[in-house]
Amino acid sequence: MDRFKLRKAEPKDVPDILRLIKELAKYEDMEDQVILTEKDLLEDGFGDHPFYHCLVAEDPSEQSPVVIGFAMYYFTYDPWIGKLLYLEDFFVMKEYRGFGIGSEILKLLSHTAVKSRCSSMHFIVAEGNQASIEFYKRRGAADLSLEEGWRLFKIDKSSLLKMSSAEE
Known part of the structure; x- marks a missing residue:
């Protein structure tokens, strides 16, 4: 499809990546929870030992290509x-x-996982995001919270600091 182009993210994409992260958070009614900065994304995703990888989808039809997904x-x-x-x-x-952009992104991620000899792809989906749940299920995703009973937990930074400084 000529309507979009997929590519590996570059440092120049960081402002757009943060914009889309905030749009996703707003979509999931969690906008106030995004504390990441462009500096964080740049330092953590680009360099010798990146903590994450990122794909972006671009609309090349604009005068200057616009990042429309990630x-x-x-x-x-x-x-x-x-x-x-x-x-x-x-x-x-x-x-x-x-327009099939999400399907193409998932296809490219699947290819990346297979090429890297991964046994599977894991992710979480907000419980109320029925459209995404159905999107993944149509592609063979299994809901582990229902099928295997796994529950997601987090230990926030203040608790980490408390535990890390506790006397042993």
């Missing part, structure tokens, strides 16, 4: 099944949905 991912390791690709964030702007 997928942020990283590789991790599960001691039961080995390497896996973890899809952290995935978003396409509302006005560009329905």
Whole structure:
């Protein structure tokens, strides 16, 4: 399709990546939880040891190409099944949905996972995001929270600081 182009993100894309992260957070009614800065994204995603990888989708039809979607991912390791690709964030702007952009991004991520010998791709989806849940299920995704009973937890920074400085 000539309507969009997928490519690996570059440092110049950081402002657009942050814009799309904020749009995704707003879509999920969590806009106030985005504390990341462009500086964080630049330092953490580009350089010798990036913490994440990112694909961007561009609309090349504009005078200056516009970033209209992104997928942020990283590789991790599960001691039961080995390497896996973890899809952290995935978003396409509302006005560009329905053109197959999301499907092409997921196809490219699947190719990346297979090429990297990953056993699977993992991700979380907000419980109320039925459109995304159905999107993934149509492509063979299994809901582990229902099928295997896994629950997601987090330890926030203040608790990490408290534990790290606790006397042993």
